[in-house]
Amino acid sequence: MEKIILYTGKGGVGKTSIAAATASLLAGKGKRTLIISTDPAHSLSDAFETQIGNSPTEIGDNLWGQEISVIEAINSHWKELKMYLTGLFQSQGLDPSTAEEIATLPGFEEASHLLYLEDHIKSGKYDVIVMDSAPTGESLKLLSFPEAMSWYMEKIFPIGRTTAKVIRPLVRPFTSIPFPNDEVLGNMESLYNSLKRIRDYLADPDLTSIRLVTNPNRMSFNETKRAYTYLLLYGYNVDALIINKVYPPESGEFFKLWIKVQDEILKETNDAFPDLKLFSLKISKSETLGRVDLEKMGKDLYRDEDPLAVFTKAKPVTYEKSNGKYTVKMKLPFASKEKINLFNSKGELVVEVENWRRIFYLPTTFSDKNPVSAEFINGELNIEMV
Numbered sequence: 001m002e003k004i005i006l007y008t009g010k011g012g013v014g015k016t017s018i019a020a021a022t023a024s025l026l027a028g029k030g031k032r033t034l035i036i037s038t039d040p041a042h043s044l045s046d047a048f049e050t051q052i053g054n055s056p057t058e059i060g061d062n063l064w065g066q067e068i069s070v071i072e073a074i075n076s077h078w079k080e081l082k083m084y085l086t087g088l089f090q091s092q093g094l095d096p097s098t099a100e101e102i103a104t105l106p107g108f109e110e111a112s113h114l115l116y117l118e119d120h121i122k123s124g125k126y127d128v129i130v131m132d133s134a135p136t137g138e139s140l141k142l143l144s145f146p147e148a149m150s151w152y153m154e155k156i157f158p159i160g161r162t163t164a165k166v167i168r169p170l171v172r173p174f175t176s177i178p179f180p181n182d183e184v185l186g187n188m189e190s191l192y193n194s195l196k197r198i199r200d201y202l203a204d205p206d207l208t209s210i211r212l213v214t215n216p217n218r219m220s221f222n223e224t225k226r227a228y229t230y231l232l233l234y235g236y237n238v239d240a241l242i243i244n245k246v247y248p249p250e251s252g253e254f255f256k257l258w259i260k261v262q263d264e265i266l267k268e269t270n271d272a273f274p275d276l277k278l279f280s281l282k283i284s285k286s287e288t289l290g291r292v293d294l295e296k297m298g299k300d301l302y303r304d305e306d307p308l309a310v311f312t313k314a315k316p317v318t319y320e321k322s323n324g325k326y327t328v329k330m331k332l333p334f335a336s337k338e339k340i341n342l343f344n345s346k347g348e349l350v351v352e353v354e355n356w357r358r359i360f361y362l363p364t365t366f367s368d369k370n371p372v373s374a375e376f377i378n379g380e381l382n383i384e385m386v
């Protein structure tokens with residue numbers, strides 16, 4: 001596997017079109033390319049004007065597509081665990097359908113989309129995977145789930161370290177709990193391990209590039225800034241920003257005010273995303289559908305650049321020790337200090353930005369230190385630990 005490219009951004013900005021255009025471009029260059037839709041509202045079939053199924057479906061030379069069905073993903077990867085959790089909640093008096101709903105933990109569905117990735121990477125069948133994801137909020141959940149789950153698993157089910165008795169901390173609050181059998185434990189352990197590996201693939205800047213797609217208007221631009229902060233917070237490598245649907249000067253009088261905002265945003269972009277490679281694509285006169293036109297769109301977008309390149313490798317978190325001072329530096333360009341909450345919880349640095357929370361496992365030398373002050377220097381949060 002040479003590369004995974006994941007596009008994210010607000011609904012309607014053009015993620016699916018751009019993902020499909022990129023996949024068509026790469027397949028045209030001879031790369032064996034798989035495009036995966038993880039948006040439950042799939043539109044890849046529409047973009048390619050061909051029926052794409054739940055397993056990789058050939059679209060043409062070197063090009064395959066997959067629109068993942070959540071139900072099938074859960075059944076093929078989480079079945080035993082889900083059945084156990086359903087039983088667990090049912091034994092606590094919930095009716096079967098409520099128990100089943102609750103057994104689908106938050107993020108479960110999103111994470112299910114990721115579980116196919118490992119098989120595809122290991123199969124050796126593809127050189128490139130392009131991921132067309134759901135609108136920002138959902139895809140952030142998808143990207144944060146492996147980490148959230150590994151934290152949960154390590155704390156509550158310290159699998160790998162002990163045997164079945166480790167289940168006790170979870171079930172302690174309940175009474176008369178059906179004990180998970182070996183199948184459930186095995187399922188849970190293999191899920192946990194594969195999510196950990198998938199997270200490593202997605203967070204590996206040499207393998208995965210996350211690219212933000214936006215339109216030149218305030219709403220999508222602001223959402224893009226937030227998404228960027230959160231993606232950095234979760235340690236993913238965002239290497240490019242695509243401004244799609246740019247109005248050309250000849251758009252005329254009717255679009256005058258749109259163009260005014262667009263000009264402001266285009267000016268702000270360079271200051272706002274100094275680390276990212278910027279691409280822009282004009283609004284086209286009609287919809288781009290079908291492989292041939294999508295490939296042209298891909299060429300218009302990337303021009304002389306290679307979509308497989310890594311355009312930036314900004315390291316979002318670094319731990320530094322100098323002159324007896326311990327500092328954690330974190331790139332969070334759009335977070336403002338008032339909205340950030342920091343504390344050390346048992347050797348883990350907890351960073352909360354509005355509704356998001358991330359826990360950094362501190363290196364041993366930092367683990368007994370507490371954040372005492374924090375200051376922003378060039379979009380980087382410098383946290384002093386004492």
Ligand SMILES: Nc1ncnc2c1ncn2[C@@H]1O[C@H](COP(=O)(O)OP(=O)(O)O)[C@@H](O)[C@H]1O
Pocket residue numbers: 009010011012013014015016017018043244245246281282283284285286287288
């Ligand atoms: N550069 C563009 N010019 C004109 N229309 C575009 C462009 N990019 C996308 N579109 C159109 O915008 C609509 C939404 O695009 P889509 O790729 O489905 O967005 P998303 O996946 O982000 O929701 C579609 O009708 C698509 O054809």
Ligand SMILES: [Mg+2]
Pocket residue numbers: 015016017039043132133
């Ligand atoms: Mg889409």
